[in-house]
Amino acid sequence: MxxxxxxxxxxxxxxxxxxxxxxxxxxxxxxxxxxxxxxxxxxxxxxxxxxxxxxxxxxxxxxxxxxxxxxxxxxxxxxxxxxxxxxxxxxxxxxxxxxxxxxxxxxxxxxxxxxxxxxxxxxxxxxxxxxxxxxxxxxxxxxxxxxxxxxxxxxxxxxxxxxxxxxxxxxxxxxxxxxxxTPLDALRTNLNMGMTMAEAQAAPIFGTWGGRGWEWINLATLAGGIALLALRVIRWHIPVAMLSAIVVCASFMYVVDPGAYAGPIFHLTSGASVLGAFFIATDPISAATSDRGRLIYGAGIGLLTYVIRTWGGYPDGVAFAVLLMNLSVPLIDRYTIPRIYGHAR
Incomplete structure (x- = not known):
């Protein structure tokens, strides 16, 4: 047999x-x-x-x-x-x-x-x-x-x-x-009117750290994202890289001019930063595949999100940042996927 x-x-x-x-x-x-x-x-x-x-x-x-x-x-x-x-x-x-x-x-x-x-x-x-x-x-x-x-x-x-x-x-x-x-749209409008950051965030739509209500929604999203990490549905590289890039960019600009730029906590608790980091950017089909590639991919999304929010034409830039980095995935994979054993590049 x-x-x-x-x-x-x-x-x-x-x-x-x-x-x-x-x-x-x-x-x-x-x-x-x-x-x-x-x-x-x-x-x-x-x-x-x-x-x-x-x-x-x-x-x-x-x-x-x-x-x-x-x-x-x-x-x-x-x-x-x-x-x-x-x-x-x-x-x-x-x-x-x-x-x-x-x-x-x-x-x-x-x-x-x-x-x-x-x-x-x-x-x-x-x-x-x-x-x-x-x-x-x-x-x-x-x-x-x-x-x-x-x-x-x-x-x-x-x-x-x-x-x-x-x-x-x-x-x-x-x-x-x-x-x-939205808080991001209101902040942009107020700053364009010549207000300082303290004056811009005095409106009732803002809470203690970010947008009123959005603070708690983002915390709930963070809890769901941590659950995905614990269950190994997603890996940590993209969320950590994306949120870290937003924090680094926001912290640097806040130190440069705290009267004109929001701090990192505001950017994390307003808009779709956390949702994008854990539930959107981690899509395994359109994201980078190697660990090193995921770090580059996530950091790129975070950087582009901050740039679009701060100087772009839209209040929140998560969607466009994700799509732009989707375009970059083949190039990222080309240079970050480990070489197959026995094959030369």
């Missing part, structure tokens, strides 16, 4: 795409919960719309490519893309933003390049970048966080759902009455 011998490796890890995606989604739950606590249930509506769109787009693309549908619909990758994109959008963004952005991310940024495992760019960030460039006004209509020391107009769950689906507020309200700039 002849026994077939399978090729190495002979030890099979109990880890698959579906399990990894589920763990990442579970790790985002604290972020989603605090986001809803500070900005209302609009995020849940965005996630629901994005998830449905992602699954439909995934099924259509798989059918067109003549691939099996069920295994890919249940692996969680499409839903994770929708959740990450929804976290980047204002809670009251009209429905067509999350739908069009998610469809673009799945159909073009993912399946145009061959589907999961072949896409060179992070799909969620491609979708967000397209929306930000195309509809910048709609992406600036954020709600003020709960707990601000000013009178706020509260929307009911029904009013929130109606606003998202129709694109119009209840007749008793105007957009100026319910929206507020």
């Amino acid at each position: 002849t026994f077939g011998t399978a090729p190495a490796p002979h030890v099979v890890a109990h880890t698959g795409v579906a399990r990894v995606m589920r763990i990442v989604i579970y790790a985002l739950v604290p972020t989603v919960v605090l986001h809803v606590a500070f900005f209302g249930v609009g995020l849940l509506v965005q996630i629901a719309l994005g998830s449905v769109t992602a699954l439909i787009a995934e099924a259509v693309a798989l059918r067109l490519r003549r691939k099996p549908v069920a295994p890919f619909l249940t692996d969680g990758s499409a839903i994770l893309t929708a959740i990450l994109l929804a976290l980047c959008l204002p809670p009251l963004a009209p429905w067509w933003l999350i739908v069009s952005g998610t469809a673009f991310a799945i159909l073009l940024a993912k399946h145009l390049y061959g589907g999961l495992g072949a896409n060179p760019f992070n799909p969620a960030m491609v979708g967000y970048a397209v929306l930000l460039v195309s509809f910048p006004v709609q992406l600036l209509q954020w709600l003020p966080p709960a707990g601000m020391e000013i009178e706020q107009v509260k929307l009911t769950v029904g009013e929130t759902l109606s606003t998202i689906l129709t694109g119009s507020l209840p007749s008793r309200l105007t957009w100026d009455a319910v929206t507020s700039p």
Whole structure:
């Protein structure tokens, strides 16, 4: 009797795409919960719309490519893309933003390049970048966080759902009455008006260290990221390199002129720094592959994020920083992947 011998490796890890995606989604739950606590249930509506769109787009693309549908619909990758994109959008963004952005991310940024495992760019960030460039006004209509020391107009769950689906507020309200700039956008505007850093951060939208509400959301995201590290879903190189680069850049500029540049704690507790470090930049498909390459890749994202925030045209630069470093991954891998034993370069 002849026994077939399978090729190495002979030890099979109990880890698959579906399990990894589920763990990442579970790790985002604290972020989603605090986001809803500070900005209302609009995020849940965005996630629901994005998830449905992602699954439909995934099924259509798989059918067109003549691939099996069920295994890919249940692996969680499409839903994770929708959740990450929804976290980047204002809670009251009209429905067509999350739908069009998610469809673009799945159909073009993912399946145009061959589907999961072949896409060179992070799909969620491609979708967000397209929306930000195309509809910048709609992406600036954020709600003020709960707990601000000013009178706020509260929307009911029904009013929130109606606003998202129709694109119009209840007749008793105007957009100026319910929206507020993000902390990064407010800081940039105040500094451009000639205010000092102390004057700029005196507005009620700012908390003790960074943006009010965003401080706690980023701490929840950090907790989820640490869980991913503990479960070995991601490795430490990219998050540490990215956040360290932001800290070094912010610290240097703060020392140079503390009246014109925010300190490192502000940059870590405002915007998408932590979300980008643990949940976006660590995408194993579009990130660098070697340990040394991951350090270079993460540091590049952190540096570009700070440069775009400080001198660029957008308040937060995580999405564009990730996409620019995605472009650099082949070059990084070319010079950082160890040489195969027995082969010369």
